[in-house]
Amino acid sequence: MTQSKFENLSAFVDGEQSEQKLVDELCNDAQLSAKWQRYHIARDCLRNELPDELQLDIAANVAKALENEPAIVAPVADKKEESTTKPFFGQVIPMFRQGGQFAVAASVAIAVILGYQQFNQPEVDAPFNAAPTIAVSGIQGGLSPVSLEQTRALPASNVAEQKRKMNAMLIDHQQQVRMKNAESLSEDEKEKSEDKVDDQK
């Protein structure tokens, strides 16, 4: 799915575009149709026009429910990139092109990768969960800021994979933060803080 198709779809929903080609694609493409439906639900909700019964797709078991969590749609990295060899580069690598309608996904796109910094540390052979904690010499208290000039070229085969993973984690982190349950910060004091608010009113 290209970004321009989604942008066209958004514009279409807003009544700003009418291309017969888009209408045909809409009828034939299940993914595009689903998106069409969701745009309309969001729009109706914001305009207070929701029907009384709204079918929400929440599956029975937890694993499925996790997948159906309102996901931020991020453009999937082009599958071709994983198998081709990339030339060495150590400079600015744009992760995703900025899309117009992808509010959240576009805002998370990594615009600048500063390169991987190299720290002195011993090689770890053992599987991770059996290894002792890794000592990183020189990186304890009283740290000196890591210099941004010390970049090195990333090994070609890892790059696309790493970029994808990093971006996925950045997006997930932002989502986790937004959805975090602040009550968990102090379970036992939940009652107390509610009382405080009552007193202050």
Place this chain on the structure above:
Amino acid sequence: MPFKKIFMAAMLLISSHNVSSMQGAVIDGVTYPANTPEAWLLKLNQGLRTLNYQLSFVVIHANSQLKPYLWRHSIVDEVEMEHLSLLNGPGSEIFRIDDKISYFEPNSVPFSRQSRYINGPIPVQFFKDPLKLKEGYDLVLVGRSRVSGRSAQQLRIVSKDGSHYGTTIWLDQETGLLLKLDTVDAAGNLVEQLQVTSLNVFEEPDPYFEKVDESRLPEVNRLTNLPGTEHAWQINWIPPGMKIIKQDIHRLAASKEIVEYVMLSDGLVDISVYISKTQSRPEDGGWVRHESNTLFSINNGALEVTVVGKIPPQTANRIATSIGPSN
């Protein structure tokens, strides 16, 4: 416009108080005299929770687009209501009515979760229990200055062991509300800046909330607050004042990859720790920065540890390298 009349009346009322004096605060039997950082934080908390106000503010990160927001808060018939709106782009709207928060975002079906705290750009601990910040930070009252056209009290929130960025806030003298927040790294560079561009406080609740039809808000999705999962690993060093507030196993929406996950928080800063399988060769530690977040990652060829948060890379490193098998 009735708004303006009410606003003027409110400002007259408020400005008739002696601006230079401030009540001390008593909380949990402890008295904080006026002009202590504790009293100011409590005044911020009280302002945020009990006043009827509307704030416009912007959030700025280096190398990134400025984000403008609108935040409304009112008490309607003793029920707290909030509305946070992102003003650029297709937008995102968050409504809170008492302990139910509803989200309306593009690309997503509207949903609700149960909580009294919206996690927005303003740190949640200011709304909840700001004195808890003393566990990890020292609070320092600085001077007075003019911010957003108003008289402001400056306050520094300094990490006790240097593991966190420094935060400086400016609070409105009259209402205690937040006017500005700067997050600064050890070298003095701005990591993030939040600035209120207009602040209106009202006697009466915002009429906007009358338009919100509660019956049309989505039902609470019970699955967003699932109980935690035990992991075979544990984090052996956590920055002072932080605690684990979430741990689970879930799938990353963007890559479909399954990760074991822990969130650390102190209400000011949130840190995500991910453990995932990896096929790549063992790598020395590395980090990138995106907006205000640091992403730090190390792997040993089989498993990869990634730490993400608004923290210095050295702190992320220390957390990641402290991970070992659970006892």
